[in-house]
Amino acid sequence: MAYIRGPKEPGCIFCNYPQEEPSRWRERLLLCQREDAYVMLNKYPFAAGHLMVVPRKHASDLGELSPSEHAALWELVRAAASALKVAVNAEGVNVGVNMGAAAGAGIAEHLHVHIVPRWRGDLNFMPVIADVKVMPDHLDGTWQRLEPYFRPLGDAPEAPSVRRRSARAR
Numbered sequence: 001m002a003y004i005r006g007p008k009e010p011g012c013i014f015c016n017y018p019q020e021e022p023s024r025w026r027e028r029l030l031l032c033q034r035e036d037a038y039v040m041l042n043k044y045p046f047a048a049g050h051l052m053v054v055p056r057k058h059a060s061d062l063g064e065l066s067p068s069e070h071a072a073l074w075e076l077v078r079a080a081a082s083a084l085k086v087a088v089n090a091e092g093v094n095v096g097v098n099m100g101a102a103a104g105a106g107i108a109e110h111l112h113v114h115i116v117p118r119w120r121g122d123l124n125f126m127p128v129i130a131d132v133k134v135m136p137d138h139l140d141g142t143w144q145r146l147e148p149y150f151r152p153l154g155d156a157p158e159a160p161s162v163r164r165r166s167a168r169a170r
């Protein structure tokens with residue numbers, strides 16, 4: 001809901017953010033990018049370290065992804081969940097997709113996979129959601145803490161695949 005209530009930016013943030021210069025990744029909460037998918041922090045977290053893995057393709061449904069785009073998305077989900085567990089010493093992880101506004105997606109037009117770290121005895125999911133607050137300082141601290149764990153998961157900036165991606169310009 002916070003996404004729906006928040007100020008509207010022109011276009012799709014999930015398409016726009018990864019097009020920006022790496023110098024803006026911290027501001028945009030991007031943690032790493034691959035050719036077909038990338039990882040960013042959720043601006044409206046259910047818990048500290050709440051990530052999203054986002055396909056580069058503007059697609060609202062998993063069925064719109066090609067088999068290779070789908071595989072790339074879930075491969076990055078797997079890598080991100082593992083990195084997150086180590087980075088925040090999580091005891092468990094929730095992985096999920098809200099596909100469509102009726103399913104609770106804040107930005108339904110561009111699907112994204114949520115990864116939420118969990119610990120034994122932490123709050124149940126719904127009460128945490130009900131207490132969502134925007135905390136930019138906390139987000140920046142979380143970004144700084146997580147970024148070293150996620151940098152190795154992404155394509156190197158000078159990798160040929162990244163040059164191909166920028167040439168493709170969406």
Ligand SMILES: [Zn+2]
Pocket residue numbers: 012013014015016057058059109110
């Ligand atoms: Zn998009």
